[in-house]
Amino acid sequence: MKNLFKIISRSLFVFLTFFVINASNSNAIELDDAIRTVPLTSTKNVTLTPEQVKRGKRLFINTCSVCHTGGITKTNPNVGLDTEALSLATPARNTIEGLVDYLKNPTTFDGLESIAEIHPSVKSADIFPKMRTLTEDDLFTIAGHILIQPKIVAEKWGGGKIYY
The missing domain is CATH 1.20.5 (Single alpha-helices involved in coiled-coils or other helix-helix interfaces)
Structure with missing residues (x-):
């Protein structure tokens, strides 16, 4: 024994x-500086710190991944969080500035109508409790996470059923 x-x-x-x-x-x-460098605006880039990258990932998982696992959009599989799709939105959402704006006031892909009542946002925090405590820095790091992912997982990010 x-x-x-x-x-x-x-x-x-x-x-x-x-x-x-x-x-x-x-x-x-x-993650080296090249991977952590993402567009802040259409003309300016920013390099996220390793801490911002970790925080952005954690916040994205806790706040967004229910509908956006792997960068897909479960409610509309035609629109993912990949860089190409984000750049084709109106206004373009392929920058931190564009994504933060979307997280505050989400609109349809063509930018013509508000979808704040159906998409979590700061504007609709009364009906989406997870959005209530997000700060400007939190929105920044979530946007940074979204923009870094295509550099890390390439075509898998936003690839939909093929990968997830």
């Missing part, structure tokens, strides 16, 4: 050590 306990204990120790080492290595991916 003692030997069995020793074998199980050692096996568990080896497994946990392996798991911790591999888990920490997989989370240790450093």
Whole structure:
């Protein structure tokens, strides 16, 4: 019985050590400045800090991923969060400024009608509680996350059923 306990204990120790080492290595991916640099406006770029990148990812997962897992739009699969689709919206949403504006006052893809009553936004925080506590910095980091993802996962971001 003692030997069995020793074998199980050692096996568990080896497994946990392996798991911790591999888990920490997989989370240790450093994003260089080129990946963290995204358009702030149509003429100016900004480089996000590693902390902003982490925060943006966490906020996106907690606030947006119910409908936008992997950059898709579950309610309208024709419009994803990929850079091309964002650039074709009116006004263009392929910059942090454009995405923050959208998160405050969402409109249809052609920009003609407000959709604040059906899309979470700061404007409609009364009906979308997750939006109530988001600060300007939070919106900035969420937008940064959306714009970094195509550089990290390429065509998978916004790729829809093909990938998710």
